[in-house]
Amino acid sequence: MDATQIDHVRRFTRTVTERVGVLHEHYLGRERPVGEARLLWEIGERGQDVRRLRERLGLDSGYVSRLLRSLERDGLVTVEPRPQDRRVRTVKLTEAGRAERATLDRRSDELAGSLLAPLNTVQRARLVAAMAEVDRLLTAATVTLDAVDPGHPDAQHCLRAYFTELQERFETGFDPARSLLPNAGDLRPPHGLFLVARLHGEPIGCAGLKLPAGAPPEIKRMWVAPHARGLGVARRLLAELEARAAEHGRDVLRLDTNKALTAAIALYHSYGFQEVAAFNDEPYAHHWFEKRITRPPSE
Amino acid sequence: MDATQIDHVRRFTRTVTERVGVLHEHYLGRERPVGEARLLWEIGERGQDVRRLRERLGLDSGYVSRLLRSLERDGLVTVEPRPQDRRVRTVKLTEAGRAERATLDRRSDELAGSLLAPLNTVQRARLVAAMAEVDRLLTAATVTLDAVDPGHPDAQHCLRAYFTELQERFETGFDPARSLLPNAGDLRPPHGLFLVARLHGEPIGCAGLKLPAGAPPEIKRMWVAPHARGLGVARRLLAELEARAAEHGRDVLRLDTNKALTAAIALYHSYGFQEVAAFNDEPYAHHWFEKRITRPPSE
DNA sequence: TCCATTCTCTGACTCTAGTCAGATAATCTG
């Protein structure tokens, strides 16, 4: 990370906070305080639990409560206990609330328009492309990787989604019980580990590492949610597993995969894996890969 | 401006305000309120007039005064009347103020670093490049063009800078009195007009249009400050003059230029001007251009 | 010289945004 990079980022944050920040206030913070507007937005068309709102916006419970009272007074929302659990309260937009949210929506469009308006067609296209790139990479930078127990709800969520996807994509279908790793529970220390990738707290990907005694470690159950693809999450998962395997003193990494998973196969190649002869009799595998582990790539 | 462009911009502002905005608060708003920090930053190493600070930050005079008192109490700045005009007060950083500003500076670097940290080398390079592009184009979008009297201080500033530059770049030097337009005062209605481009209120470029009765309008005195080049300001000035000439019912636009101004010549070509035979005897001109005016390009 | 103007400051406000310490009600656990 060199000084000119830092300098560019600083210029960027300065320009953006000045230009976008100021306009943001100007367009969105007009007749409604920003806190209420954010809440109104986050409630969404279909309603939300108060608890979730608090989590999503990272706000104090008392504060949210007060904001909701204010929105309620203005007739924009209704707050009611959830029938199944009357401690939890659910917020819904009223007709007026929906209308207010729609104007916020329109303001957002106006803001976007005002940023583009002074530019000519070529500049606009470039700005939009650059913004999409910044958006994508900043989003990628907020993805966190954590080792969790394979039984953790987030891990289970990813595994279920993974199995469903395999079921759809393999020509033979997929039944985890017939695979060589029927039980993901094996992917916990000391026999392995399991990583979950999260974006804004939501699980969006996973990868497991099997650490058999006396045999090379194997990558298993790697998956990234469709909406999170293109962020480099899979590559980060690979790098993290490689680093962890190295920490365990291992010097080679293995994996097997199905011919239907073309994107994954391309990733393994580009990440430095070499195709090798079958080293197990996984019924769903068509390709086997191996990579010698060095120190984790210094950055 | 289509819907997917708007959508990309909206995603961008959302991601950026969430990620950059939050970190900004976290890193910069620590021991000092944001208002004071901004002020401290804007004072700069060499001191500033209070009036200028107010203008730059767009703050109420009472508010700035209060912020300065607070910084003064903390021993970070000294405020003194300016000897020439004792109404105006000038703020200077003390040693402690300079130190505080340096820590803000370091925090800014840390913020930038934290944005880049989770990414790998390739992603970093891409993010930085995209940020530089966004920065450049958002800056370009904040440039304003206004018709002013050629005698306006901002116009005079640009003309002086323009003449100085020509003096340096023409092999023969340049003396405005020997040119065909000795007096820029002719570039005011009804015989012409004069545009000034400004960025954050500072003049960064200009262009004049001569509207002689019975002859095609001519572009004169077009200049963009070196630090503002690459923002498409010259192109915008051309487009604006073209539109104004069209409003005056004119259907052709002319200009002459010196062979030393290669970038300008390239711009004229790419903007649709055709080189023509000399239509005047401007002593400093080597090339003469003409363009038929249509309706201003619709965007 | 006097009056208008410019620049800054002070006092008295307002509104957001948010924190913190309980109180209360519903639900879960043993």
Next chain:
DNA sequence: CAGATTATCTGACTAGAGTCAGAGAATGGA
């Protein structure tokens, strides 16, 4: 069923950010 836990609410605060109406000093112009 008692006690712990969870989800929400209320009251009492604080700090930041800014507005507005003058007051007062210095300066410029007729």
